[in-house]
Amino acid sequence: KAGVTQTPRYLIKTRGQQVTLSCSPISGHRSVSWYQQTPGQGLQFLFEYFSETQRNKGNFPGRFSGRQFSNSRSEMNVSTLELGDSALYLCASSFRRGQETQYFGPGTRLLVL
Amino acid sequence: AQTVTQSQPEMSVQEAETVTLSCTYDTSENNYYLFWYKQPPSRQMILVIRQEAYKQQNATENRFSVNFQKAAKSFSLKISDSQLGDTAMYFCAFIWSGSEKLVFGKGTKLTVNP
Numbered sequence: 001k002a003g004v005t006q007t008p009r010y011l012i013k014t015r016g017q018q019v020t021l022s023c024s025p026i027s028g029h030r031s032v033s034w035y036q037q038t039p040g041q042g043l044q045f046l047f048e049y050f051s052e053t054q055r056n057k058g059n060f061p062g063r064f065s066g067r068q069f070s071n072s073r074s075e076m077n078v079s080t081l082e083l084g085d086s087a088l089y090l091c092a093s094s095f096r097r098g099q100e101t102q103y104f105g106p107g108t109r110l111l112v113l
Numbered sequence: 114a115q116t117v118t119q120s121q122p123e124m125s126v127q128e129a130e131t132v133t134l135s136c137t138y139d140t141s142e143n144n145y146y147l148f149w150y151k152q153p154p155s156r157q158m159i160l161v162i163r164q165e166a167y168k169q170q171n172a173t174e175n176r177f178s179v180n181f182q183k184a185a186k187s188f189s190l191k192i193s194d195s196q197l198g199d200t201a202m203y204f205c206a207f208i209w210s211g212s213e214k215l216v217f218g219k220g221t222k223l224t225v226n227p
Contacts, residue, residue, distance in 0.1 A: 033213060043204065045214035056213045090158060097213055101148070104158035 001027055004093050004105035012111045018079040021108045025072050025093030032074040033102060034066060037088040046089075049074050050097050078110075086112045115140045117207050119218035126195045127226050133180075134190045134221045136205030144210035147181070147188045152220075153201040161203070164188065195225045 005024045013019050025032050033056075034046040045058040049068035066076040072093075078085055088107045094100035116139045126132035138147070149161040164172045164181050171179050176193045192199055205218040 031213065033215075035215070042219050043215075043217040045216075048213040050213075058214065088156060092158075092215075101146075101160060101163055102208075102215060103160065104150070106155070106157045109156075 004091055004103055006089075006091050006105040006108050008108060009106065010109045010111075012113065013081050014113050015081055015083060017081050018077065019081060019110060020075055020077045021089055021091075021110075023074045023076075023091030023093075023105060025074070025091075026103055029093035029095050029103075030072050031094045031097050031100065032068060032072065033092045033094075034074070034076050035090045035092065036060075037090060037107070038086075043090070046076065048097075055097065081112045083112050086110060115142070115207060115209065115216050117205050117216050117218035119203075119205055119221050121221045122219070123222045123224070125224040125226055126192075128195055128197060130195055131191060131193045132195055132223065134192075134203050134205075134223065136188045136190070136218055138186050138188065138205070138207050138216075140186070140207065140209060142209040146208050147179075148206045148208075148215070149177070149179070149188075149190045150204045150206060150217075151199075151201045152204065153198075158204075162190065192223075197225050197227060199223065200225045 007022045031050045033048040048056040052068045063079045068074045090107045091105045092102035094102045145166045147164045151159045162174045180189045202220045204220045206215045
């Protein structure tokens with residue numbers, strides 16, 4: 001089975017712009033979670049989607065949003081980018097909700113100038 | 114609040130030797146899972162091993178094994194016969210029943226020296 005894929009792998013944006021990141025889960029996986037990784041804050045949970053519905057949200061401002069499509073693919077969007085949004089954004093998928101092992105994609109490296 | 118603590122920011126080991134990475138966690142939950150993930154310089158987060166809290170037997174995966182002490186809330190990772198390819202950041206993570214979010218420790222940077 002193919003693993004979790006994320007596109008694009010690298011992105012450079014300027015402050016005030018918006019960005020959309022994409023994640024394709026492992027085939028058959030229905031739960032997709034997003035994490036932000038920075039040197040200062042480490043790995044922080046952004047949100048989780050299951051059956052096209054956001055089920056959980058981390059402590060991030062409303063500029064961070066996402067959605068999930070009927071084929072379980074997910075996108076996350078960050079509007080009005082700030083310098084502090086520079087990070088590695090990781091997507092993870094699991095077969096079901098509830099203590100299932102999450103498998104990670106390679107991440108999207110976002111740099112905000 | 115659920116927290117995960119990795120007290121060793123950096124460690125090094127000689128090739129072929131054994132190294133143990135420490136992890137403690139804090140939770141009032143009784144039903145949870147613990148994980149060790151590896152993140153090499155390529156940045157891909159890779160699952161190393163997982164442990165169900167209800168299982169007393171320690172999980173093992175080839176050269177990787179854990180020492181799970183539920184009462185002490187401790188979950189250490191032992192890597193035997195270390196290889197150069199084991200060089201990476203290692204993250205301890207925790208997820209509990211009813212939650213979908215992994216809580217990660219800050220990580221331990223492991224360097225395997227030739």
